[in-house]
Amino acid sequence: MPCSPTSGPVRRSLRVVRHDPATRKDSPYRRSASPTDTWVVATIRALLDNGAADLVVLEDACEEALRSARAPGWTCMIVTNGRAAQREAKIRNTGLDRLVHGWVVSETVGREKPAPEIFRAAADIARLPLRDAWVIGDSPQADIAGAVALGLRSMWISHNRTWSQAAYQPTDVAGEVASAIRRILRRDALERL
Template identity: 65%
Template structure:
């Protein structure tokens, strides 16, 4: 499930153009949900669309504010995609760090997490 901020049409086009629509069961866009990340409501909406409990979710994202703070607000584990950046956000930290999305997914499926920053 993808949770993204933005306009519904624009974000859906990005998801399709990137080929992500073939890899996920769906997506929730802030414009349609009426809430933006990091608000817990958008993550609850995604769980409802997926038909799964939110407590079973985890968040992968590159934004300390929208993604990692959103995960923290929901009590969910998170993976920050650092792209080589150092973590500088105050108040919360990701559960795990990966260089890129592929690395995050590979580590998740292999259950080989790097140390928390």
């Protein structure tokens, strides 16, 4: 059954794939929608909209690091790929909405990272020039490649992985978000001396 939203009320029939063990092949057939099908479609839609938003928890160290970044005047923005409803639910449920100045979701902007437009949209919302930004992210392709393409400084969150991209490099590497923020704040303090 497709996971994309249906148009209007639940469609009268759903495409269902049945596995035939005798032929070891999947064979599509159509049947009328039942109340169970309606529940399944509603459940899938809710999962797509909310994902695991109620299961995501913001680590105390990350919250503390964001507060310490805001104190000296840093503007913290979230740039994320995905469905707006799902990402915004995660941002609100974790309390990030109270710790950052704003966010940009690819579905809303119509462009995904690493496209420059999504990073520019974040700068526009922050009303700050993009040239001074740091991009912190765990995706070499989406986050770091996007930063490099715009000439921005970047901090790759390695999660104990090894960097494998030969074409570009992050400015710096940290194991997790809180230490990345602290490293950037230390670098900034040293640059101001």
